[in-house]
Amino acid sequence: MATPPPARTFLQRLIDEGVSVVEVGSWETHNRNHVGAWGPVHGVMIHHTVTKGTANTVKICRDGYTALPGPLCHGVIAKDGRVHLVGYGRANHAGLGDDDVLRAVANETVLPADNEANTDGNRAFYGFECENLGDGQDPWPAEQLLAIEKVSAAICRHHGWTERSVIGHLEWQPGKVDPRGFTMASMRERIAKRLGVKPQTTPLPKPKPPVVDLSKLVAAAKSDPGRSGTPVTYSGVKTVETALVNAGLLAKVYSDGHFGSATVDAYAKWQRHLSYSGTAADGIPGKTSLTKLGAKYGFTVAA
Template identity: 70%
Template structure:
């Protein structure tokens, strides 16, 4: 039995374990605490999302959907290994599960088969959704598996738990199949090895010269997006700067590789409009989400993908 760690302690533990963490909007206060208690906590539950694309996945996990309000987890682990924190507190991720499974997690012993759904798991588990279609074919990149390992180890290390405090949704609630594509036994073995190796050594101070960040002119990418005659994917106005923006949209899962071509055509405009509408991009609506870059949305994209914006 343990009290949940604070939001600040969770963030610090993940970073200390070597994870790249993205803080999404108001994650520290975004929760379902008005629906029930949060804690005591006993373990970490791993899920897959049945979604693709970073921005889409993060938005769904933060906001939820009809009939199941968000947050749907505490963190989203995307295919690139980043952890997007979307909530802190009670989250709609675990649902009702097996009391014998909970007892085994508390005792840190082998799990029995789950055949009941009578205990509130949202109260007792940290939850992490992992970007994957869950069809058994969608790959699990090593960067993503390593992030799941590190997230689990970070929380176990904080609470003094061992690897048996990590379970999959399919081990908690009858009928669930997630996560599909790797076994929880293999992940627990990875976590056990990491915990046995001891806490990560503090990073050594260093002062290497920082690589120069690409610069993107807001005026130039707007000019490219408003190309006259009407923009068609393939024109090359201000190609280098537009490529920087398109690569960032691709990394967000909004633009297919085929359209990262240094133009700001119709496909890029559609992708940028989806970025503007996303919580991370500003949550704009109407004419403010028309796919033509504005300074605020472009700066948000730049902050996530390592370039700077000039006028």
């Protein structure tokens, strides 16, 4: 039993294990937590997708479909070995399974046969969907099997688990056959060998600071959409509003993606802080004042 780490720590563990990671959109906050808890976690569950094509597979696993909303896993393991992170938190991947199996995973003992579906697995497991048709004919490239081994070992290493904490969907829920094409016993042997070797730590690259387009920001400021309640579609507005909140010039409630009158007033305060006055402190961003705001609060400016 364990608490999932923060998303960035999870990412770092995968990178340390040598996993080739692709971050898909806002994966760190994409989850089903609003319908139930994720955690405490007990293990890692491996699936196959019954889909073809990486782009299509990633989209389905991120978005889900009408009967089963996404994310459908935490990561999609493509045939080329890259792991596409699509969500972090509760995900619709495991469904109901056998409580005896969960106890065995938690205690790291021999798995019993799964003969009932009475326990929420979405709460208790990390889930990885592997790109494969699941027909027993679609091949499992060496790069893909290695990636399954690596992601499983990375999570087990973080929590201090052994290879017994990694199971297949077919070992959890009666009637399931995934993953089909290799045995989970052979995969657990690979994971055990990997856990016996210390990984090489690679520093997590720092996220690039957001870039704010000055011309788009000025257009947003001059439109003053706050009076009509119409959202500004340019994301740079929120970046600047967050900086103004951090500077103590704008109430957080107004950091809502609108460059309305409250944001104009707050930006004018910033201009006056820089010793501008008169029409030079009208609340409409200029390159010099915006560059100085970005330098202090973590964004860059494109003219």
